[in-house]
Amino acid sequence: MINESVLRSIRFIKSAKDLKGCPAPDLPEVAIAGRSNAGKSSFINALGLSLVAKVSGRPGKTRLLNFFLIGDHYRLVDMPGYGYAARSGAEVESWRQMVESYLALRGSLQGLVLIMDIRRQWTAQEQELVDWVSQRSMPVVVVLNKADKVGNNEKAKVLRDLKAKAVGVSQVFVVSASKRLGVTEVEEFVFKNWIKQRHGGEA
Ligand code: GDP
Numbered sequence: 001m002i003n004e005s006v007l008r009s010i011r012f013i014k015s016a017k018d019l020k021g022c023p024a025p026d027l028p029e030v031a032i033a034g035r036s037n038a039g040k041s042s043f044i045n046a047l048g049l050s051l052v053a054k055v056s057g058r059p060g061k062t063r064l065l066n067f068f069l070i071g072d073h074y075r076l077v078d079m080p081g082y083g084y085a086a087r088s089g090a091e092v093e094s095w096r097q098m099v100e101s102y103l104a105l106r107g108s109l110q111g112l113v114l115i116m117d118i119r120r121q122w123t124a125q126e127q128e129l130v131d132w133v134s135q136r137s138m139p140v141v142v143v144l145n146k147a148d149k150v151g152n153n154e155k156a157k158v159l160r161d162l163k164a165k166a167v168g169v170s171q172v173f174v175v176s177a178s179k180r181l182g183v184t185e186v187e188e189f190v191f192k193n194w195i196k197q198r199h200g201g202e203a
Contacts, residue, residue, distance in 0.1 A: 008071035025108035034115035036081030042177035
């Protein structure tokens with residue numbers, strides 16, 4: 001049997017600075033959020049390597065919504081990172097406006113993948129984002145990245161703490177984007193539970 005993921009590929013489509021610039025909402029979408037430096041770009045690139053095609057031509061733009069097509073089934077939407085301490089109030093506000101309007105108004109959105117550095121604490125900012133999304137009845141999974149940086153005991157402790165603190169998260173994955181470990185499993189979960197089941201998408 002051919003693995004479903006082999007029949008999928010990932011390709012950069014376009015960037016948008018606001019909702020008006022987004023592609024027509026004719027395919028389901030999955031948003032990827034995370035603090036700056038959590039490894040969102042690395043995660044998407046690792047996925048590109050495991051899903052047949054390489055992610056090429058990906059713009060280094062951090063303030064835009066970047067759209068990637070996965071096979072013919074759905075799009076991943078890489079959202080601008082949050083949490084740069086150096087950012088001004090106006091910059092934070094423009095980030096908030098873009099992200100909140102996308103999350104609130106994009107009818108094709110199916111769920112959120114929140115990428116975190118496994119060494120960072122779950123804060124009110126992460127919980128706020130999850131609350132925002134779950135209020136709209138959309139599922140959230142957390143991806144703890146940079147697992148290669150911690151030992152097994154630390155991993156177990158982080159998972160325990162996260163389960164105690166994070167409210168409204170349906171699944172937690174532990175991955176290493178740079179070592180390409182666990183990345184495909186996240187995509188498979190998203191495809192199976194958020195795309196295929198709800199849309200009857202065939203692989
Ligand atoms: P983004 O700002 O969320 O897009 O983060 P990047 O993908 O640019 O990654 C930020 C930094 O973390 C870079 O220096 C990456 O090489 C590093 N990084 C990303 N993923 C991993 C990982 O799984 N393990 C380790 N050790 N470093 C990683």
